Amino acid sequence: MSEQVYPSMSVANPHPPLLDGIQRIATIIAFIGLAMTVISVFGLLQNGSYLWLSLFCMAFGVGLYSWRQYHDTHPGIKNDGIWFGNLTSRGFWAWMAGILITFFYVCLYWYPQWLGFSAEGTNTGVVGFFDPLSIALKGKPASQWFVYGTLYTLAILCFGFKFILKYRHNRYQVIRTLSVIFFQLCIAFLLPELLERMNQPSMDLKNMWPLNYYFFFDWNLDKLLNGGNLGIFMLVWGIALIVLISPLLTYFYGKRWYCSWVCGCGGLAETAGDPFRHLSDKSLKAWKIERWLIHGVLVFAVVMTAVVLYTYFTGNSQVLFINSYSVREWYGFLIGATFSGVIGVGFYPLMGSRVWCRFGCPMAAILGLQQRFFSRFRITTNGGQCISCGNCSTYCEMGIDVRSYAQKGQNIVRASCVGCGICAAVCPRGVLRLENGSADINMRTEALKAVHIKAS
Amino acid sequence: MDIVILGNGISGITAARHIRKLSDHRITVISKETDYFFSRTALMYMYMGHMRFEDTQPYEKGFWAKNRIKLIRGEVSMIDFGQKKLQFAENQHIHDTAFDPAPTEISYDRLVLALGSAPNKFGWPGQDLNGVQGLYSFQDLQSMEAHSKNLDRAVIVGGGLIGIEMAEMFHSRHIPVTLLVREQQYWNMVLPKEESAMVGEQIINAGIDLRLNTELKEIIDDGQGNACAVLTNTDERIDCHFVGLTAGVHPNVGWLKDLGLDIDRGILTNEYLQTNIPDVWAVGDCAQLRKPPAGRRAIEAVWYVGRMMGETAAYSICGQEIAYDPGIWFNSAKFMDMEYQVYGTVLAKPPENQQSIFWQSDDREKSIRLVFDAQSRAVIGFNLMGVRLRHEVCEKWIGAGTPLKDVVEQLALASFDPEFTRHFHSQVVDIYNQRFGDHAIANKRRRFNQVFSFLRN
Ligand SMILES: Cc1cc2nc3c(=O)[nH]c(=O)nc-3n(C[C@H](O)[C@H](O)[C@H](O)COP(=O)(O)OP(=O)(O)OC[C@H]3O[C@@H](n4cnc5c(N)ncnc54)[C@H](O)[C@@H]3O)c2cc1C
Ligand code: SF4
Numbered sequence: 001m002s003e004q005v006y007p008s009m010s011v012a013n014p015h016p017p018l019l020d021g022i023q024r025i026a027t028i029i030a031f032i033g034l035a036m037t038v039i040s041v042f043g044l045l046q047n048g049s050y051l052w053l054s055l056f057c058m059a060f061g062v063g064l065y066s067w068r069q070y071h072d073t074h075p076g077i078k079n080d081g082i083w084f085g086n087l088t089s090r091g092f093w094a095w096m097a098g099i100l101i102t103f104f105y106v107c108l109y110w111y112p113q114w115l116g117f118s119a120e121g122t123n124t125g126v127v128g129f130f131d132p133l134s135i136a137l138k139g140k141p142a143s144q145w146f147v148y149g150t151l152y153t154l155a156i157l158c159f160g161f162k163f164i165l166k167y168r169h170n171r172y173q174v175i176r177t178l179s180v181i182f183f184q185l186c187i188a189f190l191l192p193e194l195l196e197r198m199n200q201p202s203m204d205l206k207n208m209w210p211l212n213y214y215f216f217f218d219w220n221l222d223k224l225l226n227g228g229n230l231g232i233f234m235l236v237w238g239i240a241l242i243v244l245i246s247p248l249l250t251y252f253y254g255k256r257w258y259c260s261w262v263c264g265c266g267g268l269a270e271t272a273g274d275p276f277r278h279l280s281d282k283s284l285k286a287w288k289i290e291r292w293l294i295h296g297v298l299v300f301a302v303v304m305t306a307v308v309l310y311t312y313f314t315g316n317s318q319v320l321f322i323n324s325y326s327v328r329e330w331y332g333f334l335i336g337a338t339f340s341g342v343i344g345v346g347f348y349p350l351m352g353s354r355v356w357c358r359f360g361c362p363m364a365a366i367l368g369l370q371q372r373f374f375s376r377f378r379i380t381t382n383g384g385q386c387i388s389c390g391n392c393s394t395y396c397e398m399g400i401d402v403r404s405y406a407q408k409g410q411n412i413v414r415a416s417c418v419g420c421g422i423c424a425a426v427c428p429r430g431v432l433r434l435e436n437g438s439a440d441i442n443m444r445t446e447a448l449k450a451v452h453i454k455a456s
Numbered sequence: 457m458d459i460v461i462l463g464n465g466i467s468g469i470t471a472a473r474h475i476r477k478l479s480d481h482r483i484t485v486i487s488k489e490t491d492y493f494f495s496r497t498a499l500m501y502m503y504m505g506h507m508r509f510e511d512t513q514p515y516e517k518g519f520w521a522k523n524r525i526k527l528i529r530g531e532v533s534m535i536d537f538g539q540k541k542l543q544f545a546e547n548q549h550i551h552d553t554a555f556d557p558a559p560t561e562i563s564y565d566r567l568v569l570a571l572g573s574a575p576n577k578f579g580w581p582g583q584d585l586n587g588v589q590g591l592y593s594f595q596d597l598q599s600m601e602a603h604s605k606n607l608d609r610a611v612i613v614g615g616g617l618i619g620i621e622m623a624e625m626f627h628s629r630h631i632p633v634t635l636l637v638r639e640q641q642y643w644n645m646v647l648p649k650e651e652s653a654m655v656g657e658q659i660i661n662a663g664i665d666l667r668l669n670t671e672l673k674e675i676i677d678d679g680q681g682n683a684c685a686v687l688t689n690t691d692e693r694i695d696c697h698f699v700g701l702t703a704g705v706h707p708n709v710g711w712l713k714d715l716g717l718d719i720d721r722g723i724l725t726n727e728y729l730q731t732n733i734p735d736v737w738a739v740g741d742c743a744q745l746r747k748p749p750a751g752r753r754a755i756e757a758v759w760y761v762g763r764m765m766g767e768t769a770a771y772s773i774c775g776q777e778i779a780y781d782p783g784i785w786f787n788s789a790k791f792m793d794m795e796y797q798v799y800g801t802v803l804a805k806p807p808e809n810q811q812s813i814f815w816q817s818d819d820r821e822k823s824i825r826l827v828f829d830a831q832s833r834a835v836i837g838f839n840l841m842g843v844r845l846r847h848e849v850c851e852k853w854i855g856a857g858t859p860l861k862d863v864v865e866q867l868a869l870a871s872f873d874p875e876f877t878r879h880f881h882s883q884v885v886d887i888y889n890q891r892f893g894d895h896a897i898a899n900k901r902r903r904f905n906q907v908f909s910f911l912r913n
Contacts, residue, residue: 074661074662074792074793076792079505079506080505081505082505083506170874171874171876171877172876382846383846384786384847387759388514389495389498390514391498391507394506407514424874429797430788430844433872434875437907439905439908439909453768
């Protein structure tokens, strides 16, 4: 017995004869912009104006390309050829992209000097390249994190624009994407930089513990406690987010209010990661691994934070066999850097865009538990209309087998669902709807109507 | 007891799943098409690159062993109803299987026939040439794929649901398509005039060459057994190396004639889906009801009917006789980017006593039609283009004979479009008020809790 492998259904050329002229020019412009940033690593182009040109080329190139791709198409689902594309079906270019992004993250976390960062002297390389923007924003030279933040925000902006064009027929998608762009650009990027400029304690106001795992670290607490009124406000705000605001919003709207409307990790996944959403693993096995891993990380985050706080208040750094300094270093290395950064984004083209959100994020784990057991949110299915086609499951970035519920007429109540709404968008039969309601809160998983014979 | 199910489509598989839920019988499912159940309705998405073959299979491979459903890949060529035996064809050429070869025969205690349909061919000259085919099976899709390479043009014959799907498939690969439709308008035997026109516009705007009032006369041989052009009823010649025949389907029962099984167009069954032969049931596309429920046809070759029949037969096989009751008619489809849903009675050419109010958006991308009984003004049908309504709510309204005015006012209750979608319910109310000089007021609240209490009351 041999396992039959079906060939890809693409003997014929499923692609447009060629990218049209404008798209090719747009691609070249974007690559020139990217190339300028890349070669600045070698100390080239360190004259202020190249930075602006580079950023402009990247944004303009991606923007023009996206506009050209969608402007004269009829509004609707645009998934033609997704599984034929080399980049979008784990082909050679997907591996290349994965390796490059992974390499970038490795430099970022562990070898910032390779990027030209210098804590004492003047920056060189790509960090030096970004100095002009950093100085303009906060009056200080850049760090590798500033470079990262800028590129991250730029990616959400440009690919967010592309996403909006792609889903322009669907107002839920458009509004949601405007929201993630706003939160990334204004709250995560600009506001902290401007606060730093004003010598105030800076903080990404939407970045909540435990995703923001260092919120309770001594240096952060000290920074906030010594940061005057604003610092105290931020401390209170951060705690209120955890114990009050987030549970309330999750009760009303499900975890989507954070994961696919506000969060930066989610923002990148939904925009730059959109072409890879179908690569998530839908198997029951993956679901099992997911539950162990994500809750394991949550336990790790809670224990680590508890130990760190214990040390903060008692000055004692040893709790039983755990050393609070080494545990937080390990957490930062394993979860903060390796999992959420290197694997989380580097593996987009191979494992889909939500690897971190699905398998690792402790914030998502908390919100998920709440969504599963105490929230008005669920996805309802439209009676018997499902034709089991599989579009919804395929395009679920969280690897939920949506179809397995829809074809039974069962509502979908899953801890991992981030409420991106793409299943409902791609469903060709109008079967799915994201919905909030309290009337049936304890029986959300029950079908409103038996698909056919009511089991007696 | 040994239960054998012939056919692994939606009807056969639904029967198998429910028999497993209801009993401990041994279950065997046989098919010649694919090892595992896949969704036929998703054939087009594989070709268009939205999904891979494995993505169209609703159950993981481990599901079958876990539920103790034995799968056999092979073609059955003969049934001996007296001996209760199925015989497999000799010389089977099945290469793409991971299963052991099929046995030569298998016996059953109870048999379910879930054979599906076959595409219609109307004796057109050249209909058996290479490059001429329908779209029904996985093999049809593979053949379509093989013919697509360097294809200059595809001509598709038939203005139904599969025809437009095929057109969209080629279109997605940038292969020029001509769609020949015999009628004056696309699918106008089923869709009312306005909706039919909207779909026609979608097809033309997409750049598909739509030929209305045009019939296929002949398919021309290139001298080597391949199709190279078609001739239409106006004697126009259209060069093409692929001809799609999508002029409907018929029950796949040809090979079962003269074996003692009562067959008309399909296999005749009673309301428990039992055939005239004891211990034999028929479900899905291949079944024909002797007495269809009021307002329903004897053969309904749609996914949902297959699913409901499979479930009904499972109950009957397991000793709980529950009559087949498909409820109020519903269906849905998608024409290029335009979604279509229907609930209840919506006729292309309605009788005198069925009237409707019709709303259409300015860009002609959306419409709502409410069909009602002219005397009682009770709503009997919904026809929707580009608008999603909730199945359960529409069904309840129709079932209760709800007056048009109530439905118009409460339309928001049935809304199933994504959040933030702009709604046009007040325009529907305006149309109603104008037509009847009434003062209905749109209720804009459409909270889930209200839907819930409406449905539970
Ligand atoms: C392209 C396409 C799109 C469609 N889209 C929709 C849609 O959107 N909505 C909708 O409601 N319906 C749709 N339909 C119709 C729907 O798919 C069918 O009604 C449904 O699949 C029928 O299911 P079934 O179980 O009766 O038969 P089938 O799915 O046809 O299953 C029958 C199986 O039995 C096997 N078989 C038959 N004879 C033998 C034999 N002698 N030996 C071994 N095996 C045998 C066949 O190979 C086949 O696998 C579509 C159909 C097609 C072709
Ligand atoms: S996309 Fe829609 S029709 Fe297809 S399986 Fe999912 S819910 Fe069912």
